[in-house]
Amino acid sequence: MIGLSQRPQLPSLPARVEAIDLARGIAIALMILSHAVSGLLGIRQVPDWGMVPIHLFTKFSSSLFILVFGIALAVAFLPKVGTPDWPKRRRKLMLRGLEVLFWYKALTIVEMLPLFTPQEILETLLYQRFAIWVEILGFYALALLWLPWVLPLWCRMPLWSRLLAPVVVGVLSVMLERHFHFWGSEIFKALLVEDADHYTWGQLARLPLVMMGLLIGEAILRWYGEPASRWRLVGCLAGVGALFLVGFAALSLSEPYAMLLAVAWNDGKHPPEVPFMLFSIGGALVIMALCLLGGQRAALWLKPLTVIGSDALRAFIFHIVAIFLVLRLLLGAWQVYSYPQVLGIGLGLILLTAGWIALIRRFRELSR
Structure with a gap:
């Protein structure tokens, strides 16, 4: 039995866990599909x-x-702390x-070239405003600059505190977003806890998901190598994911289709709200469980998806350049094709x- 006072048990895995690459590849593939639709046709x-x-x-x-x-951080780096x-x-x-x-800033230019003036692009590069489609990359860039300094603290925390930390x-993020003025700086607020007027990913707002990933990564390090313990891990992830989806369904009982449509329209995505996050995280956990299974x-x-997941940055660069520089700017493909064609x-x-x-x-x- 695992004691609640236990610190992380972090044996190194003998080989790369391709299931993690597959899960990342699925995430990027869904992102490419979404960006193609919104970038070439428009959600409306x-x-x-x-x-x-x-x-x-x-x-x-x-x-x-x-x-x-978070899972990749745990698997690749926590054993080295x-x-x-x-x-x-x-x-x-x-x-x-x-x-x-660097690539976040370069791709910001690529995304904005067909849509905005040089002055607006410059303001975005200087953190006076934000883009849309490449902002997830900005989140990762900042997170990678400060998270390495707190990973040793995570490794010293007992299990009960690691489980409680995401909550x-x-x-704290929700309270700050709703009640703290951040000295009148919308940009600082957006970078930390998100702001309704800016489509960005807050470091503190999304940190609970990273922490959940660290916890899952710890479990993979301990249990992925043995079939019996892997089954328990898969069952636990699938069960928690299903619980989140059931929670979303419970909130949607009065108007289920309207709630699903609201999620599809990104209602509650920035800043994060309970219904959207229950649906999004629940689905993510189920997909992660299936990949591990x-x-x-x-x-x-699913080799193409695994290949994409093995080099996420290059995949992100390629699809943003293809959609906004090649198709939208050079080929003038904005609202030229029907929805089925854009899906294709x-x-x-x-x-x-x-x-x-x-x-x-x-x-x-x-x-070589």
Whole structure:
């Protein structure tokens, strides 16, 4: 039995867990599909049958992406905390953060070129306003600059406090978002806990999801290698995910379709609200459970998604450039195609992204 005072048990895994790559790849694929629709057609042009159920399912993407971020941190880096190698690993994470920050700014220009003036783009680069489609990258960039410094604290916390931390941080974030003025700075508020007037991802607002990912990553480190314990882990994740979805259903009893449509329209996504997060996190946990259940076999069957998940940054760069620079700016593809055609473009972009990553990887192997 696990004691509530127990600190993390963090054995290193002998091989890469491809199920994590698969889950990340699914998150990115759903994101590509959503971005293709909103970037080439516009949400207001989507028919009702496209909003529910098709566009609705893409709402699992953001929570799954951030959840996997925490899982990957736990699996790859928590076992190294406190070892002589940790300063090097911490520096690696922070350098990765700077790399992501560079691409966040570069892709901000790419996203905004077809839509905004040079002055508006400059203001966005200087954190005077925010873009939309690339903001998730801004979240990761900042998180990678400060999270490495608090991972050692996480490793010293007893289990009861690690379980309680996501709840405490979530409540604190909501209280700050609703009741604290942040010295009149909407930008600072948006970066930390989000603001209704800015489509961004708050560090504190999304930290509970990262913490949930750290907890799941700890469980993977301990139990993924044995089939019996893996089944228990999968069952636990699927059960919690189902519980979240049941909670969303309970809130939707009076108007179920209206609630589903509201989620599809991103109501309650920024800042996060209970119905949206119950649906999004519940679906993300179920997908994560299925990926762990399928393991290496599922990762092989769904190889294009696994390839995308193995190089998330390159996948993100490729699809943003393809949608906004090539299709929207150079080819003038804004509201040219019907919704089914845009869906087809999105699915094609998923396969092209996987092919691009595989091709770059092959070039690197041949150049060694």
